Amino acid sequence: MREILFLSFPGAQLLDVTGPFQVFATANDLARLGGRAAPYRLRHAAGAGGAVETTSGMQLLAEPAAVLREARPHTLVVAGGDGVNAAGRDADFLDLLKTGARRAERVASVCSGALLLAAAGLLEGRRATTHWCRTAEFRRRFPAVRLEPDQIWVQDGPVWTSAGITAGIDLALALVEADEGQALARAVARQLVVFLRRPGGQSQFSPLVPEPVTAPEGGFLQLRIQATADPAADLTVPALAERAGMSLRAFSRAFLAEVGETPARWVEGMRLDAARRALEAGAASIKSVAVRSGFGDDERMRRAFLRRLGVTPEAYRSRFGNGHENRGMAAGGTRL
Amino acid sequence: MREILFLSFPGAQLLDVTGPFQVFATANDLARLGGRAAPYRLRHAAGAGGAVETTSGMQLLAEPAAVLREARPHTLVVAGGDGVNAAGRDADFLDLLKTGARRAERVASVCSGALLLAAAGLLEGRRATTHWCRTAEFRRRFPAVRLEPDQIWVQDGPVWTSAGITAGIDLALALVEADEGQALARAVARQLVVFLRRPGGQSQFSPLVPEPVTAPEGGFLQLRIQATADPAADLTVPALAERAGMSLRAFSRAFLAEVGETPARWVEGMRLDAARRALEAGAASIKSVAVRSGFGDDERMRRAFLRRLGVTPEAYRSRFGNGHENRGMAAGGTRL
Numbered sequence: 001m002r003e004i005l006f007l008s009f010p011g012a013q014l015l016d017v018t019g020p021f022q023v024f025a026t027a028n029d030l031a032r033l034g035g036r037a038a039p040y041r042l043r044h045a046a047g048a049g050g051a052v053e054t055t056s057g058m059q060l061l062a063e064p065a066a067v068l069r070e071a072r073p074h075t076l077v078v079a080g081g082d083g084v085n086a087a088g089r090d091a092d093f094l095d096l097l098k099t100g101a102r103r104a105e106r107v108a109s110v111c112s113g114a115l116l117l118a119a120a121g122l123l124e125g126r127r128a129t130t131h132w133c134r135t136a137e138f139r140r141r142f143p144a145v146r147l148e149p150d151q152i153w154v155q156d157g158p159v160w161t162s163a164g165i166t167a168g169i170d171l172a173l174a175l176v177e178a179d180e181g182q183a184l185a186r187a188v189a190r191q192l193v194v195f196l197r198r199p200g201g202q203s204q205f206s207p208l209v210p211e212p213v214t215a216p217e218g219g220f221l222q223l224r225i226q227a228t229a230d231p232a233a234d235l236t237v238p239a240l241a242e243r244a245g246m247s248l249r250a251f252s253r254a255f256l257a258e259v260g261e262t263p264a265r266w267v268e269g270m271r272l273d274a275a276r277r278a279l280e281a282g283a284a285s286i287k288s289v290a291v292r293s294g295f296g297d298d299e300r301m302r303r304a305f306l307r308r309l310g311v312t313p314e315a316y317r318s319r320f321g322n323g324h325e326n327r328g329m330a331a332g333g334t335r336l
Numbered sequence: 337m338r339e340i341l342f343l344s345f346p347g348a349q350l351l352d353v354t355g356p357f358q359v360f361a362t363a364n365d366l367a368r369l370g371g372r373a374a375p376y377r378l379r380h381a382a383g384a385g386g387a388v389e390t391t392s393g394m395q396l397l398a399e400p401a402a403v404l405r406e407a408r409p410h411t412l413v414v415a416g417g418d419g420v421n422a423a424g425r426d427a428d429f430l431d432l433l434k435t436g437a438r439r440a441e442r443v444a445s446v447c448s449g450a451l452l453l454a455a456a457g458l459l460e461g462r463r464a465t466t467h468w469c470r471t472a473e474f475r476r477r478f479p480a481v482r483l484e485p486d487q488i489w490v491q492d493g494p495v496w497t498s499a500g501i502t503a504g505i506d507l508a509l510a511l512v513e514a515d516e517g518q519a520l521a522r523a524v525a526r527q528l529v530v531f532l533r534r535p536g537g538q539s540q541f542s543p544l545v546p547e548p549v550t551a552p553e554g555g556f557l558q559l560r561i562q563a564t565a566d567p568a569a570d571l572t573v574p575a576l577a578e579r580a581g582m583s584l585r586a587f588s589r590a591f592l593a594e595v596g597e598t599p600a601r602w603v604e605g606m607r608l609d610a611a612r613r614a615l616e617a618g619a620a621s622i623k624s625v626a627v628r629s630g631f632g633d634d635e636r637m638r639r640a641f642l643r644r645l646g647v648t649p650e651a652y653r654s655r656f657g658n659g660h661e662n663r664g665m666a667a668g669g670t671r672l
Contacts, residue, residue: 014361015528018354018394022501025350025392042393051387051397056361057378058354059397061387133527152529164529165358166505186616192351193467193488193500193541195655205529280522 001041002179005073007065007100008046009093011083014054015165016110017044020077023172026188027180039180043073055082065093068100075175076104080111080131080165088119098122108160108175110168117161118142126156131164132202136260150201150308163202169194203309220244220258227267231274231294235267271295272304279317286313337377338515341409343401343436344382345429347419350390351501352446353380356413359508362524363516375516379409391418401429404436411511412440416447416467416501424455434458444496444511446504453497454478462492467500468538472596486537486644499538505530539644556580556594563603567610567630571603607631608640615653622649 004024008017021042028038046052049064068076078097087093097120101107109117114130115138117123123145130138135149148154153162153171162171169192177185189195223244227235240263241251255263275293283289287298290313295301298313305313340360344353357378364374382388385400404412414433423429433456437443445453450466451474453459459481466474471485484490489498489507498507505528513521525531559580563571576599577587591599611629619625623634626649631637634649641649 013358014354015358018350018392021394022349022351022392025394029391044394055365056354056358058357058361058380061395061397131529164527166528166530169502190541191469191500192502193538194502195541202529205526205531 001037002039002074003041003043003072004075004077005068005071005100005104006042006044006077006079007068007097008044008052008054008060008062008079008081009065009083009087010047010053011081011086012046012052012054012079013081013111013165014056014058014060016079016081016113016168017054017060019166019169020108020110020172022192023169023176023188026191027176027184030184030187030191031180043067043071045071065096068096071100071103073100073104075106075108076100077172078107078109078113078116079168080109080113080115084112084115088116094120104158106158106160106175108162108171110162110171111164114138114161115141117159118145122159123161126159127154128156128159128161129154129163129202130161132205133164139260140257150203152202164205167202201308201310220255224259224266224270228270228274231271232292233294235294237263240267267294268304269308271301272308275301275305275313276316279313283317286317289313337373338375338410339377339379339408340411340413341404341407341436341440342378342380342413342415343404343433344380344388344390344396344398344415344417345401345419345423346383346389347417347422348382348388348390348415349417349447349501350392350394350396352415352417352449352504353390353396355502355505356444356446356508358528359505359512359524362527363512363520366520366523366527367516379403379407381407401432404432407436407439409436409440411442411444412436413444413446413508414449414452415504416445416449416451420448420451424452430456440494442494442496442511444498444507446498446507447500450474450497451477453495454481458495459497462495463490464492464495464497465490465499465538466497468541469500475596476593486539488538500541503538537646556591560595560602560606564606564610567607568628569630571630573599576603603630604640605644607637608644611637611641611649612652615649619653622653625649 006017006021024040024042028040031037031039044060044062045065045067046062047065049062051059052062053059097116101120101122107117107122111131112134114128115134123142125144127146127148129148129151132149135147138147151163152167153160153174160171160175162168173185173189176188223240227233237252238248241248244251252263259266271294275289275295278289278292290296290298290301293301295304302312305311305316309316342353342357360376360378364376367373367375380396380398381401381403382398383401385398387395388398389395433452437456437458443453443458447467448470450464451470459478461480463482463484465484465487468485471483474483487499488503489496489510496507496511498504509521509525512524559576563569573588574584577584580587588599595602607630611625611631614625614628626632626634626637631640638648641647641652645652
């Protein structure tokens, strides 16, 4: 029996813990229904133990985090959430995490929990992912980690990281598949009514401009707001450097340091967001979207969509556009 | 500010509560980030209050369920889970539920929570949905409810019901959209990294044969096992009635009473499951799958797939077949 130990903290994200926890619990239920022993033992540790408040306000019961000094979990799963910043500055917490991770066969993080693995030095030189809204912060703080922000989950040896929040469910399904085979993982997915494999990376779910509020508001904020307001303008790196009154090299370096992406990649992402917003609003002509969003021609836009979102503009429009079919059913009716 | 009161009970399904709870909490967070007041006040009530055990083993803190006698929630959300059978036999629980529902503007259920709404008489003559594995039980116990088991969620006037487990997230997103508009609902979906609208109904996620263990094991179990073992046999209603040694009419009536579906619909579903299993296993030829699963020709199979799953056999194979692209990325590596 594999022991899966969840580590959270005050201000953890509720679903970062409960999503994967339920996946393993359902794997146990289904294995038992099939006449087999439950493959997992589940534990949850946080803070001093007892009731731990998540960012949603819901309180979960937990063992004290100090159990990591004695536990020998097969898998240590670290949650994310607004509380990661405080937890990552807490030397005791990081020490517990390192101690627990050293004895575990496998370490996993959900969402911004990857920042805690990185702060504990567990991701040096490894491939990893995290919530899309933490990408810039992650790159700035942990340049030695090979961040792959458009994956739902990433395995690098014994370290598994997952993207934002519900991606923890996908990660746990992948762990169940690795441990117990595809048949059980599929049965769990069906029981929970989730996709077993999601189409598309997490950028497909990420926000339109403006930038997430957690992004740093540095010296290029004004430039970015201007560019966002006029995506079809000349936004080549030389043109941007000139607007910033800096040399090409100094601008590129400073922009990367502040924003976490090269100017060219940021511009492409911003144009992609503009195009997505137009497609979501029901724009009829792909061609005109390409022009207005600054891609210029629709083939270039199409290549950017495929490369960064894994779908064509047409497919994106049919999934997220206003004309989509509503699979839930709404009907009028009277009060109770 | 709308008060959303979650009602659960010992043996509730963890994600039935925490999935929708987090949706409303994230709507609050994003509204505040946008400079607006939080639109929701969230509460969780269960049993005598304090720590309430969910089927996963995780314990959630709750107010006593008796607060329903005084609360005036805007929305009452009832969870599902293995504990619904006990809760549904508890006259006090049902009375609290009725009392709370009478004063709420809107009542919602997640998963098998629909059985509780039905037991409280809140679904009479209404359209509703529930977890796929509870369909037969639901139909047998509550014939006056218009069950639509292949929806992710269903609204009928002030009563909203949702399908299995994670479908509660979809339901909560629909409620946020109804209350606060599409922009906020989309922002919540992106923050949580979930699809805003799922393609396909819940039958797409439901299991292959054998039947779920919760189904009654009645007099036709042997017949169903035989039919499942040989889906390409003659399984017309006259042929089945003859094998059961009954008149056509008596057989049809008894089968429906026991299984919750007509013989013809059950046979079609069983054949669909056989075809899905073959497609999942990587069957190359759609034509041979159609023959082996008893559809006979691929056009008939295609129509059944589209009607009941909303996808073609080809699309099903590309989504669930073994040849699918793995969007997570796995790589070898050394231990920590």
